[in-house]
Amino acid sequence: MPFLIQTTETQLHAMGNTCQNCAYCLRVDTTTLRCGQTYFQLPPSERKPMRLEHYPVVQADNSCPAWANQNAGVLRAG
Numbered sequence: 001m002p003f004l005i006q007t008t009e010t011q012l013h014a015m016g017n018t019c020q021n022c023a024y025c026l027r028v029d030t031t032t033l034r035c036g037q038t039y040f041q042l043p044p045s046e047r048k049p050m051r052l053e054h055y056p057v058v059q060a061d062n063s064c065p066a067w068a069n070q071n072a073g074v075l076r077a078g
């Protein structure tokens with residue numbers, strides 16, 4: 001009988017903490033999302049914008065532990 005292991009990712013996904021709601025998400029167009037975590041984690045004075053191809057494509061319903069580690073003040077209201 002198969003069993004499920006609830007990972008941090010699946011727990012976050014269940015709470016709706018997905019890329020499409022993440023403050024680090026860069027919406028390129030109506031269908032493409034990219035993760036800007038490496039950019040936004042730097043202090044504003046140290047940020048150097050790069051071409052969008054340098055940020056990894058993410059799926060709208062994806063989750064990652066970084067979402068939960070953000071300060072609640074920077075998260076987008078769902």
Ligand code: SF4
Nearest residue numbers: 019022035064066067
């Ligand atoms: S991969 Fe993680 S940090 Fe990047 S946009 Fe998605 S939830 Fe946010």
